[in-house]
Amino acid sequence: MPVDSVENTIRTAVATALGEVGLEGLPSRPAEVHLERPANPDHGDFSTNVALALAKRNGRNPRELAAELVGLLEAADLAHVEGIEIAGPGFVNFRLAPTWLHERIGLVVAEGSGYGRSGMGGGRRVLVEFVSANPTGPVHAGHARGATYGDALARVLEFAGFEVGREFYINDRGVQMKTYADSLAARAAGEDPPEGGYMGAYISEWASEMPEGADPLEWGYEFALAEQRRVLGALNVEFDRWFSERDMVATGAIETTLEDLRDRGVVEDRDGAVWLRSTDYGDDKDRVLVKSDGEFTYLLPDIAYHRDKFSRGWQLLVNVWGADHHGYVPRMKAAVQSLGHDPDDLEVVITQLVRLEREGSEVKISKRSGDLVTLEELIDEVGADAVRLTYLLQSVDSPQTVDLDLIVAQSNENPVFYVQMANARLNSIDRVATERGFERLPLAGVDLSVLTHERELAVMRVLHELPAVVELAARERAPHKVTTWVRELAGAVHGFYHDCPILSPDTPEELRQARWWLAESARIGLRVGLDLLGVSAPEAM
RNA sequence: GCCCCCGUAGCUCAGCUGGACAGAGCGUGGGACUUCUAAUCCCGUGGUCGCAGGUUCGAAUCCUGCCGGGGGCGCCA
Numbered sequence: 001m002p003v004d005s006v007e008n009t010i011r012t013a014v015a016t017a018l019g020e021v022g023l024e025g026l027p028s029r030p031a032e033v034h035l036e037r038p039a040n041p042d043h044g045d046f047s048t049n050v051a052l053a054l055a056k057r058n059g060r061n062p063r064e065l066a067a068e069l070v071g072l073l074e075a076a077d078l079a080h081v082e083g084i085e086i087a088g089p090g091f092v093n094f095r096l097a098p099t100w101l102h103e104r105i106g107l108v109v110a111e112g113s114g115y116g117r118s119g120m121g122g123g124r125r126v127l128v129e130f131v132s133a134n135p136t137g138p139v140h141a142g143h144a145r146g147a148t149y150g151d152a153l154a155r156v157l158e159f160a161g162f163e164v165g166r167e168f169y170i171n172d173r174g175v176q177m178k179t180y181a182d183s184l185a186a187r188a189a190g191e192d193p194p195e196g197g198y199m200g201a202y203i204s205e206w207a208s209e210m211p212e213g214a215d216p217l218e219w220g221y222e223f224a225l226a227e228q229r230r231v232l233g234a235l236n237v238e239f240d241r242w243f244s245e246r247d248m249v250a251t252g253a254i255e256t257t258l259e260d261l262r263d264r265g266v267v268e269d270r271d272g273a274v275w276l277r278s279t280d281y282g283d284d285k286d287r288v289l290v291k292s293d294g295e296f297t298y299l300l301p302d303i304a305y306h307r308d309k310f311s312r313g314w315q316l317l318v319n320v321w322g323a324d325h326h327g328y329v330p331r332m333k334a335a336v337q338s339l340g341h342d343p344d345d346l347e348v349v350i351t352q353l354v355r356l357e358r359e360g361s362e363v364k365i366s367k368r369s370g371d372l373v374t375l376e377e378l379i380d381e382v383g384a385d386a387v388r389l390t391y392l393l394q395s396v397d398s399p400q401t402v403d404l405d406l407i408v409a410q411s412n413e414n415p416v417f418y419v420q421m422a423n424a425r426l427n428s429i430d431r432v433a434t435e436r437g438f439e440r441l442p443l444a445g446v447d448l449s450v451l452t453h454e455r456e457l458a459v460m461r462v463l464h465e466l467p468a469v470v471e472l473a474a475r476e477r478a479p480h481k482v483t484t485w486v487r488e489l490a491g492a493v494h495g496f497y498h499d500c501p502i503l504s505p506d507t508p509e510e511l512r513q514a515r516w517w518l519a520e521s522a523r524i525g526l527r528v529g530l531d532l533l534g535v536s537a538p539e540a541m
Numbered sequence: 542g543c544c545c546c547c548g549u550a551g552c553u554c555a556g557c558u559g560g561a562c563a564g565a566g567c568g569u570g571g572g573a574c575u576u577c578u579a580a581u582c583c584c585g586u587g588g589u590c591g592c593a594g595g596u597u598c599g600a601a602u603c604c605u606g607c608c609g610g611g612g613g614c615g616c617c618a
Binding site for chain 2 (some may be wrong): 034036038039040042043047049052053055056062087088089090091134171174175176271272273274275284285287288289290291292293295297298322323324325326327328329330350352353355393394395396397398399400401402403406414415417418420421422424425426428429430431432433436468469472475476478480481483484487488491494495497498499501502503504505506519540541
């Protein structure tokens with residue numbers, strides 16, 4: 001059952017050997033033995049630095065200590081291990097027989113679409129809130145980063161054993177709604193929007209669809225929401241709940257929250273306004289909850305919303321915000337604490353800005369000025385898969401430059417083709433095999449030990465990494481690590497496909513069967529990875 | 542002024558809890574299609590990992606300072 005059985009075997013043996021040597025500062029559990037996959041194949045399949053790490057505090061020479069360990073480990077006669085060597089300043093390297101990788105195929109095939117799934121999350125209930133664009137315009141190319149990231153993160157967290165919810169918070173009240181409605185009304189009447197209004201071309205287009213006599217605010221609200229939902233759906237992004245700010249007004253949740261905060265003694269009245277003493281919780285200044293004119297600031301409904309999230313049993317809140325909102329993190333953290341929660345119960349992931357370029361110069365995204373690249377245009381031009389993979393290529397910590405000309409060009413500079421091609425090729429094997437009357441035998445009867453070609457081993461090595469990649473991506477909230485892995489697997493598949501023919505008459509039947517199952521496990525792996533990214537895996541291209 | 546993110550090959554970016562000569566794609570130069578899709582594969586080219594200190598047996602990775610770039614510091618959302 002343990003996915004990392006080889007690693008566990010080695011770790012346990014190392015821990016045991018260390019115990020026999022009798023050293024200070026030993027790892028308390030085998031899992032703490034540092035074991036890594038060396039980048040250099042000359043350094044074996046696995047390597048540990050324990051001799052280096054423990055030498056100094058035990059007054060030992062690292063290489064001598066390593067030698068002692070090697071002696072004990074060799075005597076243990078570990079499964080799959082062909083050679084144990086000391087290298088460099090005191091690394092202990094393990095060289096394994098390919099058999100350790102052959103097991104992987106059976107595992108992947110047995111687990112299928114569940115391969116790589118982890119129980120790491122332990123069922124902890126995590127609510128991911130993302131996009132949350134104002135209902136005053138279309139989602140645009142800038143929203144796509146948060147949308148794809150939040151959705152992929154949710155998928156990764158689910159796969160890693162968390163119970164996950166996805167929500168979109170709708171700021172459906174406040175001044176921006178009125179500005180939007182006024183702009184719509186003006187365009188509908190054939191006039192320019194008022195000072196400070198929305199100048200975007202979409203306002204005119206939408207206004208032309210507004211029925212005679214409709215309330216611009218209500219009609220505009222519903223229309224914008226429907227548009228956002230439709231376009232995000234086209235990007236394969238769905239939410240469990242669209243949470244309306246207005247609903248909290250209707251239910252009195254905002255007032256209730258304010259009373260709650262008063263009861264907790266964290267608010268005070270000052271200068272005619274109501275303040276949250278957020279400085280008590282690390283914010284750099286106190287924040288106004290109710291303005292002196294009696295209106296709520298945006299903050300109070302936000303607090304009420306987060307209070308609501310917790311009240312529904314969510315244990316960890318992950319908010320995906322754009323870089324322009326990072327300044328609000330301390331006050332939201334303070335707000336969460338003022339409600340009696342741990343500040344770590346709220347995590348805010350800041351996605352850095354996307355710079356869009358076309359013909360080498362920047363394309364600005366501004367709703368007010370109207371120079372907008374809508375998400376829909378992007379999807380229409382390149383497809384949802386390319387949009388998703390492009391945005392999921394790199395860490396959201398890094399500013400991203402997206403060259404619209406390139407992803408529109410559908411050239412080989414777009415990695416989505418590379419990855420989907422690998423999948424299509426694997427599928428074509430099955431297709432052609434059927435045409436030619438080849439039959440794949442049950443895996444149990446196939447001898448996988450004939451898989452010794454470097455191309456074959458490379459595919460198995462990459463497949464082996466997926467469980468660790470899933471856990472890492474979940475722990476670090478970094479779904480782009482899955483993207484990197486998928487690209488690596490696709491690369492290994494292309495090499496394998498090129499050098500290891502399956503249906504060729506020159507391929508011995510025994511080898512054909514083994515390779516065929518390897519191809520099948522690679523196909524499963526690609527599909528799992530692509531599913532985590534929300535990218536489709538077409539069978540043919 | 543204070544806070545956050547980034548600064549790795551000509552370009553766009555990976556680099557897991559520090560590890561053994563720094564990677565990928567694109568670009569560029571040269572090869573491979575009577576054989577399961579050449580949207581592929583192979584070989585070559587290309588880097589003072591922003592700079593300077595520090596911690597460490599060992600730093601692209603951790604700490605400090607500085608220099609660049611981006612974003613933010615409202616009784617606006």
